Amino acid sequence: MSTFAAKRLQKEMAKIHQGLAPGIFFVNSPNLQHWQMDIQVLDSNPLYAGKTFRLNFRFSNNYPIEAPEVTFIRAPDREIPMHPHIYSNGIICLDLLSSGNGWSPVQSVESVCMSIQSMLTGNTKNERPEGDEAFVLREGRSVRDIRFVYDDPTV
Amino acid sequence: MSSPDAAAIRPSSHSFDLRSLTYITHVDDNLCCPICQSPLVDPFTTSCRHTFCLACITDALKVSKSCPVDRSPLDTADIKMAPVVLANLVNDLTVLCPNHALGCSATLSRGNVEGHLKEDCQYVTVDCPGCGEKIMRKDRQGDSEDCVHVEEACRYCSEKHRKLDMKSHEAVCSAFTSSCRHCGIECPLSKILAHEATCDEAIVNCDSASVGCPWHGPRKESTTHSVSCPLTHLRPLLEEHNSRIANLERENKLLRRRLEASLTARAQTDIIQSNTTTALDNQTLRVLTEQERIRSDMERLYVSMQELDMKQNTLAMFMGENMRTQEEVAMIGAAVNNLQTQLHGLQLLTIRRQGMDQNGAGNRSDGPSSQVKRAAENGVLGRAGRECFSDMFETRD
Structure with missing residues (x-):
């Protein structure tokens, strides 16, 4: 990992230990390039109330110039939230997470968590994206290779 | 930039x-x-x-x-x-x-x-002047142009080492020896200190040096000395005494400090008290002086009051006198009025008599005395007037 990315991640880690926004928790990081975070939706949205979801972060050598790979993962007592932009394998269709689209190097792990948190908060549809089953079947692809078309300005 | x-x-x-x-x-x-x-x-x-x-x-x-x-x-x-x-x-x-x-x-x-x-910075990687390999600046031997990767023999053990590693080798080299200061034995540099701590020839003090034994000599003789040293047996006792004395001294010092502190505190209270007393004395004195002054004032006032009393009495006397005088004056005034009236009456009489004298003898019976009589009867003349003229009335009648 480049010293530049490592330095930046160390700084974020130090900030995380000072405190995080409500509903966001640091779980662990087996190494500096791989973090896990838990998020909760704070309002009483019936779709997510009382549930906690786990996010998996993978950082490239070029972080924060390049966006991290962020997906939901399953774990004991952690499922993949129902959302029209979240596939059942945990892949999130969010322009913010795509370098060259919505990603900005000013973002951080915490701000990404907050964005995903608010994406869940605003959702009322208890459904998966169109073509979810077919998408999930074509496994083995890196998230980075997926070219999403960000056509929904409502989320 | x-x-x-x-x-x-x-x-x-x-x-x-x-x-x-x-x-x-x-x-x-x-x-x-x-x-x-x-x-x-x-x-x-x-x-x-x-x-x-x-x-x-x-x-x-x-x-x-x-x-x-x-x-x-x-x-x-x-x-x-x-x-x-x-x-x-x-x-x-x-x-x-x-x-x-x-x-x-x-x-x-x-x-x-x-x-x-x-x-x-001595920790920067620089090129080895000889072979161009990367080394730290501190490993470059000054400005010499020699390659630090060339192996040379250790000065002590003749083992081959790279120039670069020579320093770290010398620290552990078993042949790099130094002689013991006491017994002169040759020993690797790394072990010399450990040896000196146990060397038999090293000069040591008697174990009882702390309680006053002046003996010192090679370590190997210290055992024999300690057997014969009289202080060896006394040492535990002496040491105990020493520690007790030290304890007592410490305690003494503490007590002295406390005593000093309480004495100082006491002295301070004394000063405060004496200050208070002086203050009280001063106050009493002031009160007494004040009282004295008031008393003398009172006396003065009493005297002046008496004077005033006397004056008032005199004044009353004068006033009584004055009243009497006024009465007299009034009486005199009244007398003067009487006299004036009488004088007026006499003038009238005189004028009438002159008139009768000029008219002749015919009218003699009706003389001045009858006029006066009439006037008297009419109340024209006052009491005094009547008294004055009474002789005349009697003579005429």
Whole structure:
């Protein structure tokens, strides 16, 4: 990992230990390039109330110039939230997470968590994206290779 | 950094990445680049007035042509050097030498880091003057042009070692010996201290030196001495006494300190008390003087009151006299009035008599006396008048 990315991640880690926004928790990081975070939706949205979801972060050598790979993962007592932009394998269709689209190097792990948190908060549809089953079947692809078309300005 | 044009200054103008430095003090978040979150290195400002490290914003623009903070469209041509004051602020921050992890303990202002690495830092990798291999500056043998990777024989054990490793070898070389100061035995440098601590020839003091035994000699003789030393048996007792004395002295010192403290406190109370007494005395004296003054005042007043009384009496006397005089004056006044009336009556009489004298004898019977009589009867004459004329009336009648 480049010293530049490592330095930046160390700084974020130090900030995380000072405190995080409500509903966001640091779980662990087996190494500096791989973090896990838990998020909760704070309002009483019936779709997510009382549930906690786990996010998996993978950082490239070029972080924060390049966006991290962020997906939901399953774990004991952690499922993949129902959302029209979240596939059942945990892949999130969010322009913010795509370098060259919505990603900005000013973002951080915490701000990404907050964005995903608010994406869940605003959702009322208890459904998966169109073509979810077919998408999930074509496994083995890196998230980075997926070219999403960000056509929904409502989320 | 002479030109404000971003294109002219590449991040590579630094010999290494300043963004990876470790800062000693806390750095204000406002001095940090939003991308690397470290203090700004070569701060450049966008047309939307956000400031980044030149290297950070250049990298970010390669991926997305927009400002990372507000996402407004941006190109490399739109970024300009930030005000010099900002660059000065961040260049003055104190950092650890980048070779801190390798052992360099230097701390310096960030602006001097490159100079330090170029000239001073002993932990910088330099080329070996002989073979060109990378070595640390401290391993270069001064300015000599010899290759430090050439093996040479150790001065002591003749083992072959690279020049580079010679120092670390000498520290452990078993043949690099030094002689014991006491017995003269040759011993590797690393073990000499341990040997000296147990050397039989080393001069040691008697175990009872602490309680006054003056003996000292080689360690090997100390055992025989301690058997014969009279102090050896007494030592436990003496040591106990010593410790007791020390305890007592400590206690004594403590008590003395307390006593001094209480004495001082006592002295202070005494002073305060005596001060109070003096104050009281003064006050009483003042009260007494006051009383005395009041008494004398009173006496004076009493005397003057008596005088006044006397004066009043005299005045009353005078007033009585005055009244009497007034009465007399009034009586005199009344008498004078009487006399005036009588005088008036007499004048009238005189005038009438003169008139009768001129008229002849015929009217003699009706003389002045009858006129006076009539007047008297009519009350014209007062009492005094009547008295005056009574002789005349009697003679006439």
